[in-house]
Amino acid sequence: MPTDSGVDRARLASLAARERATYTERHPRSAAAYGRADHLFGRVPMTWMNKNAAGFPVYVDRARGARLTDIDGHEYIDFCLGDTGAMAGHSPAPVVEAVTRRLGTLGGATTMLPTEDAAIVGAELAGRFGLPYWSFALTATDANRWAIRLLRAVSGRPKILVNSYCYHGSVDESLIVVGPDGHGVSREGNVGAPTDVTGTSRVAEFNDLAGLERELAHGDVAAVLMEPALTNIGIVLPEPGYLTGVRELTRRYGTYLINDETHTFSAGPGGATAAWGLEPDVLTIGKAIAGGIPIGAYGLSAALADALTGRADLDLVDMGGVGGTLAGNPVSMAAARATLEQVLTPAAFEGMLATATAFADGVQKLIDGYALPWSVAQLGARVEYRFASPAPRNGTESAASADAELEDFLHVYLANRGILLTPFHNMALMSPETTLADVHRHHEIFGAALAELHA
Structure with a gap:
């Protein structure tokens, strides 16, 4: 009803x-x-x-x-604007010019080689969000998936914790909600789950620090993946002290924190992370930062980047499960540079x-x-x-x-x-x-x- x-x-x-x-x-x-x-x-x-x-x-x-x-x-x-993908407006002139130059004058939509634009975009994102090291994907969903793999590897823990009715794209681990008995259950309508989501994930209600601590106390959570404010179930804003409490609890229980700013980027030029003074270990984002051209990105803290690069057993170059042929392509990088430097200022x-x-x-x-x-x-x-x-x-x-x-x-x-x-x-x-x-x-x-x- x-x-x-x-x-x-x-x-x-x-x-x-x-x-x-x-x-x-x-x-x-x-x-x-x-x-x-x-x-x-x-x-x-x-x-x-x-x-x-x-x-x-x-x-x-x-x-x-x-x-x-x-x-x-x-x-x-x-007012839809591609559900955030066109937050810069449809076809902003600087992005059109940058993409046209990249495809027409310079050429090379996909090269599997870096361009100078990528380093400039990484520096711009570092300045806005406070995380020094960045890598790129084609969607925020992929950025979330790759961040999850990295944090499982570096923590040695199997589970990811999310908020009930969160939105992180089609990430399998995120399709869990708090059931009537207070325990996690698969979200209704979940299509083709590879395994019971309660085996990969834990869940707590947004704005519920007691529930979060109860789940973290199991000691098996690699990372809390969260939006600083819920968005795709309708905007749910954090109550005073909640996000500070999340950061304190994740540190206390040795759990990494991922801020998914794909939608909460609307909070300001550095998203909710900058606007509200947050300190995540990883930040994921997509959609808007390239003016409508497909992109995803994730930023890492210095400590996390050092921990990952110090692991000789992790294949971060070839077949380790992190990356994609089209990720970081010259067109996405040109579009992101133009968007961040000239449009979403x-x-x-x-x-x-x-x-x-x-x-x-x-x-x-x-x-x-x-x-x-x-x-x-x-x-x-x-x-x-x-x-x-x-x-x-x-x-x-x-x-x-x-x-x-x-x-x-x-x-x-x-x-x-x-x-x-x-x-x-x-x-x-x-x-x-x-x-x-x-x-x-x-x-x-x-x-x-x-x-x-x-x-």
């Missing part, structure tokens, strides 16, 4: 049906393209693209800055955070105006409205607060009027190109949706 979100369910169902019909009428070419995709598994390039509210996805024609146009000719203010983040604050304040005012039991969470340039008040404090509470019917209605209502949110939840992300006028347009339409729900 859906959560009690303070809306009339019959009226919601009627409005949602109307909006889905309108969506179908407005998108005949997207519907036809979806219908023709017989040789795609699930009719889409990746099956998660079927996470949409109206039966078929919008098909993209072009995108630039904070705008996207579909093949039916409809333009959208894009400290000055750009100042504007993005201010725009996000205006977004959050406006949504909260609208929610308060209808006395809805909802809340708003802001994580730097990222804002989300939740169908619960007070806001959930851990992943299990956040999952329980979901209202798929209401979420789908709002997403289709907004899309029909030129606004795109992240399809997995009610998240809006600000890019350097997102304007206050874009924010006000969202509020105008969001307010109209609330008015119709409460007519």
Whole structure:
């Protein structure tokens, strides 16, 4: 059953049906393209693209800055931004120029050789996040997987601890949640797990230091892999003292700490790690740092890097399980250098955070105006409205607060009027190109949706 979100369910169902019909009428070419995709598994390039509210996805024609146009000719203010992958905006000019130069003038998309850009990107990431040594992947999921292998090797411990309902891509070890009895169980819907996840992983609720210590006390956890704030189950912010407590407990029990900043990079130019003064042993990131070009990266502390390079038994050069032929390729490195040096700069983040604050304040005012039991969470340039008040404090509470019917209605209502949110939840992300006028347009339409729900 859906959560009690303070809306009339019959009226919601009627409005949602109307909006889905309108969506179908407005998108005949997207519907036809979806219908023709017989040789795609699930009719889409990746099956998660079927996470949409109206039966078929919008098909993209072009995108630039904070705008996207579909093949039916409809333009959208894009607050999804590739679920963080396009946080720099779509096709920012410095990235286009750098990639064009690399592919056209210089040549060499894949060479299996370093370029000078890679060292510059590593230095930039070290300056932003405080970890001195960096290596590259093609996705943050791969960065997480490789970090896990390294930390298992150097610690001699088998298990990884994550937070319930965390998000670390498709990392097998992360698909575990706290069950009704307080013990870890496989997350519902986990596809093709290679082994029972409780054999590889431990789990604790976010914001629960007692639960974390209980799991670490077993002495078999190589690393805690966590987001400084939960994101993909809905934004769950850390309570005062929680992240400090996590670091203290991991050190006490001889466990490494990995901060996955792939989404929490929205907190600022150095992510939550810099904004909140965190001290991880490893930091993983991807998506946004190359302006939409595929990339992943992980940074290591000096002590960890020394421990790894001092191990003659670990094959870090050939077949040891860490690396990929396309990782660190010249195109990704050129794109990352341009993004970090010229697009997602400290000055750009100042504007993005201010725009996000205006977004959050406006949504909260609208929610308060209808006395809805909802809340708003802001994580730097990222804002989300939740169908619960007070806001959930851990992943299990956040999952329980979901209202798929209401979420789908709002997403289709907004899309029909030129606004795109992240399809997995009610998240809006600000890019350097997102304007206050874009924010006000969202509020105008969001307010109209609330008015119709409460007519």
